[in-house]
Amino acid sequence: MKKIGVLTSGGDAPGMNAAIRAVVRSGIYRGVEVYGIYHGYKGLITGNIKKLDVADVGDIVQRGGTILYTARCEEFKTEEGRAIAIQQLKKFGIEGLVVIGGDGSFMGGVKLTQLGFPTIGIPGTIDNDIPETDFTLGFDTALNTIIDAIDKIRDTATSHERQFIVEVMGRGCGDLALWSGLADGAETIMLPEKKEDLDTIVERLNRGIERGKKHSIIVVAEGVGSAYDVAKEIKSKANMDTRVTVLGHVQRGGSPTAFDRVLASRMGSKAVELLLNGDKGKMIAIQNNKIVAHDILDLLTKKHGFDENLYTLAKELSI
Numbered sequence: 481m482k483k484i485g486v487l488t489s490g491g492d493a494p495g496m497n498a499a500i501r502a503v504v505r506s507g508i509y510r511g512v513e514v515y516g517i518y519h520g521y522k523g524l525i526t527g528n529i530k531k532l533d534v535a536d537v538g539d540i541v542q543r544g545g546t547i548l549y550t551a552r553c554e555e556f557k558t559e560e561g562r563a564i565a566i567q568q569l570k571k572f573g574i575e576g577l578v579v580i581g582g583d584g585s586f587m588g589g590v591k592l593t594q595l596g597f598p599t600i601g602i603p604g605t606i607d608n609d610i611p612e613t614d615f616t617l618g619f620d621t622a623l624n625t626i627i628d629a630i631d632k633i634r635d636t637a638t639s640h641e642r643q644f645i646v647e648v649m650g651r652g653c654g655d656l657a658l659w660s661g662l663a664d665g666a667e668t669i670m671l672p673e674k675k676e677d678l679d680t681i682v683e684r685l686n687r688g689i690e691r692g693k694k695h696s697i698i699v700v701a702e703g704v705g706s707a708y709d710v711a712k713e714i715k716s717k718a719n720m721d722t723r724v725t726v727l728g729h730v731q732r733g734g735s736p737t738a739f740d741r742v743l744a745s746r747m748g749s750k751a752v753e754l755l756l757n758g759d760k761g762k763m764i765a766i767q768n769n770k771i772v773a774h775d776i777l778d779l780l781t782k783k784h785g786f787d788e789n790l791y792t793l794a795k796e797l798s799i
């Protein structure tokens with residue numbers, strides 16, 4: 481293999497740039513040319529492709545977002561779209577591809593692999609919703625952004641003796657809510673994986689109030705529903721002064737943490753190594769601090785594991 485490509489696809493995540501840098505530099509170090517494909521699969525179809533040199537990925541390890549831009553591309557889901565993409569890859573002489581993104585992006589990669597075009601995935605999404613990896617790129621940074629925000633919210637919650645409902649991202653996965661809730665000592669954590677009825681939650685809040693606790697933080701994963709609805713229901717069940725904060729896309733930005741930068745570097749290098757060894761249709765993962773690879777079709781039949789122990793611990797510590 482003499483030329484490989486790299487693209488980012490789906491929602492962006494801090495650490496994607498560090499992964500792009502690692503793919504480009506590991507590729508060049510191993511003697512191959514590396515091409516950046518802009519705007520995800522859309523750029524593959526339109527041929528928005530450019531050779532990247534060592535200097536092109538300088539000064540980006542610390543930057544959030546993705547210098548390659550990202551997109552969701554409906555056309556790539558069609559056979560015709562993918563046929564054009566393959567033509568473009570052939571035109572540029574690119575023989576292997578690293579896809580940095582989420583589960584949808586990996587499905588796209590698998591389709592390319594099935595068409596005889598080797599692809600390796602790197603999990604990049606703040607949600608941490610990918611099976612068979614302990615962490616995805618961006619999760620740790622987003623977590624730290626959330627914690628910083630909740631610490632600030634707690635100051636005002638304490639001063640005004642209010643109950644704050646904070647909505648964090650995570651469409652189908654409650655990891656951001658669970659980890660931030662535990663790290664911030666939230667009184668209640670609401671997750672899509674663990675439905676708890678509001679009466680129980682209100683009872684617990686009331687017990688706290690009886691003990692003299694005048695404020696509390698409730699962290700809600702977006703997959704559970706709107707924080708505004710939760711606040712409305714709490715108000716209807718108990719006379720509490722509530723406020724809502726929806727953290728939104730601020731969670732997707734910012735300079736990646738050291739953890740995400742190191743993870744991105746390890747994953748990017750491993751992806752290139754695998755591709756050049758003739759591997760395909762695999763996703764790089766981290767398990768017990770080891771960088772490993774899993775068959776994408778296999779792993780997409782599974783669900784990201786819910787950490788029951790962490791949930792129990794969070795409950796234990798917020799009695």
Ligand SMILES: Nc1ncnc2c1ncn2[C@@H]1O[C@H](COP(=O)(O)OP(=O)(O)OP(=O)(O)O)[C@@H](O)[C@H]1O
Binds near residue numbers: 589
């Ligand atoms: N089944 C599929 N076949 C071919 N391409 C796909 C498929 N599913 C998704 N893709 C491609 O991958 C892109 C990104 O997918 P998706 O919007 O699901 O995001 P993702 O990678 O799962 O990231 P996230 O969910 O973290 O935002 C799609 O817009 C499409 O171009």
Ligand SMILES: O=P(O)(O)OC[C@H]1O[C@](O)(CO)[C@@H](O)[C@@H]1O
Binds near residue numbers: 606
């Ligand atoms: O606004 P967008 O780009 O559609 O993304 C929103 C979604 O992306 C995620 O942050 C994952 O990247 C989800 O938690 C959220 O629902």
Ligand SMILES: [Mg+2]
Binds near residue numbers: 490584
């Ligand atoms: Mg997804």
